[in-house]
Amino acid sequence: MNLSEIIQPIKKELLEFEKTFKKEMLSKVKLLNIIAHYILKQKGKRIRPTLVLLSAKLVGDINETTYHAAALVELLHTATLIHDDVVDESNMRRGFPSINAIWGNKVAVLIGDFFLAQGLLLSLKHKEYKFLHITSEAVKRMSEGELLEIQSSRGNDFDEETYFRIISDKTASLISACCELGAASASEDDFIIEKLKFFGENLGIAFQLRDDLLDYLGDSAITGKPTGADIKEGKITLPLIYALKNSPRKESRHVMKIIKNNPTNKDIYYVIDFVKNYGGIDYTLKIAEEYLDKAKQFIIDFAESPAKESLLKLTDFVLERVS
């Protein structure tokens, strides 16, 4: 995704955000500051703060509280990544050794906890309780969504309804929260805040559909080859759910057996072909486009502005590298 165009209307504000963010990461403990500087050096894409800032700008003026909201979500996001690397035993992140690889698991978990606490305290200090409510609700949904996904992948009960509940909770919740936070920081109008919340929810679902599609199609910007990582992990996503439902019973049973029995690379390509042949890709693409259209509808009535253009561009980018 080409972010430089999208961040154009909030370029100055993103720099301001960095200041707030950095300040919240620092502490009186030296070791903590060394690690904070290490993290700040490998700057992430700042997609979540970008959504916060653009949403605020769309509905009003970016202000002090907008930066707090952006720092809150980025602190949460940073903590989540650090904790994820511990759980997944990853040694690399963004091309650098991960925190756990350098400082060990214990330090990594503690740093994550510290960032979470700092995010909470930032909002509490400024009495931004609404931000806390939006963010905690998202954290709750994220953990529930991931747990539901694990539960489903261990059982045999996947259907479209469960799938959409999972991706809505595990992915769309935080993207939706970013847009809602930004709007809530710049507007008092609940109707307007809701619009941005739903914009984010639909955008987030499309994001996850895109990710799930790329597992079958490969990302043209990287290798163009499908990775089949979800199939390997036993994750049943929409392309496969659709193909399973729309194929002869004998074939779908065969595919299920393959997935449940540590599939080899050959097996994975078999499953990918199966999904393509029974329309799983086309169907998922169609649904993703529908969600993007729906997302756009929630912001279409706002007056034309650079922020609006950027948010619309963002929705166009989602499926850019797919197909």
Add this chain to the structure above:
Amino acid sequence: MNLSEIIQPIKKELLEFEKTFKKEMLSKVKLLNIIAHYILKQKGKRIRPTLVLLSAKLVGDINETTYHAAALVELLHTATLIHDDVVDESNMRRGFPSINAIWGNKVAVLIGDFFLAQGLLLSLKHKEYKFLHITSEAVKRMSEGELLEIQSSRGNDFDEETYFRIISDKTASLISACCELGAASASEDDFIIEKLKFFGENLGIAFQLRDDLLDYLGDSAITGKPTGADIKEGKITLPLIYALKNSPRKESRHVMKIIKNNPTNKDIYYVIDFVKNYGGIDYTLKIAEEYLDKAKQFIIDFAESPAKESLLKLTDFVLERVS
């Protein structure tokens, strides 16, 4: 510690707390509920809710918000234990297989995150922002304290001042928060709330001094043999800090060398004897008693009541099994 006497004045209220706590642990996700029931089955000692309830009862009446505060700290504590087991790769907890041992690291981390979010949402829902502030501050201090401890154990800069900063942040912060939360739930008087906060702070420091002493003395209720676990991990605690400072330079250097070079069991007994000979035990005991006396001073002016008696008894219990 014999808790049954101490909880006498709040026995009914602890049962009421269990209801609130259980309700907050449940969710619409089946897997989550299975795990929640598993956790509830191996009931912990509920020391933190006990402190919340006794503190509330000391200063006023236990009410609905007291249960929320107690549930908030116990959710936080439960999440911390689950995450700790992941970091330490522990397979057992309270005599049962740990969550990570049964359901894997990913699920364990997610469950912990869910409990944290539920705690936050419980306070947010009831607009108990003060509780959130107290608790987030404690979480921040806990992570800072543990990070400072790791930083110090890697370097050579331990002195009493750093040691007390570490144990105050990593241990006393949460105990202090429990007492402050309880008081804040039952009183509007900032002066009274502060008293309970300081009571908890001093009690918490004494608790940690006791733990650090037991590493050299052994817990008479268990084996009576010192474990030397801190020495093995390179943790320099007060008994050792004192002995190092009050021994001839040649001897203290020798001991430091031993500690820094993966000490054997024989080495550890040598260090334990060194600490005893140079008065590290007696000094630490004396300091612990001073903190307990200080703790008592903060509640001594309250009218006699079963809650007060219990809190005083609790301070007496701290050093009961030591020496």
